[in-house]
């Protein structure tokens with residue numbers, strides 16, 4: 413997870429449910445504000461935080477039911493914001509084959525519009541010098557590189573794309589897509605995740 417910083421960085425996990433990444437970040441020492449628009453999903457984050465060893469790491473996760481498209485926190489508050497966005501989920505088909513029948517051809521474009529709006533809202537919450545991390549568990553370019561390009565089109569003067577491959581400790585990366593990284597189940601033995609890391613410069 414390339415959102416490390418100095419001591420106890422303050423991180424917003426904007427689309428947090430069920431909480432895998434929030435709890436991981438807390439275990440790495442971050443203070444995490446975890447939001448999800450669905451109360452049931454937010455509850456899952458709270459439950460996962462409670463289960464962290466001895467409760468000590470869990471105390472660093474603060475869960476809020478909130479719409480990340482309409483943030484109610486001060487601009488520039490966070491050292492880093494993670495947008496692990498709702499997506500077509502094609503990268504988890506080996507674990508959830510039923511998704512095949514729950515998707516239609518219009519889904520990537522429809523979801524890309526939501527993903528781009530989430531990133532636009534999220535960049536405002538990152539302090540200058542902080543990082544915005546975008547991830548999805550899918551691979552259509554409209555939902556991956558395309559979403560990052562949409563953010564650059566509206567905020568390119570305030571955002572610099574970092575080399576996610578280097579941040580993820582990979583080199584000579586055949587999965588490198590633009591400056592983001594596309595992981596593939598057959599090549600990487602993981603879910604088909606896409607990750608892009610952006611630094612807010614101003």
Ligand SMILES: C[S@@+](CC[C@H](N)C(=O)[O-])C[C@H]1O[C@@H](n2cnc3c(N)ncnc32)[C@H](O)[C@@H]1O
Nearest residue numbers: 427428429430431432433448449479480496498
């Ligand atoms: C891919 S899942 C996140 C998985 C999570 N990061 C983890 O690692 O456990 C996307 C989440 O985004 C939430 N979501 C969708 N639209 C949202 C919005 N506008 N604001 C906040 N959360 C949203 C969904 O309810 C869902 O729980």
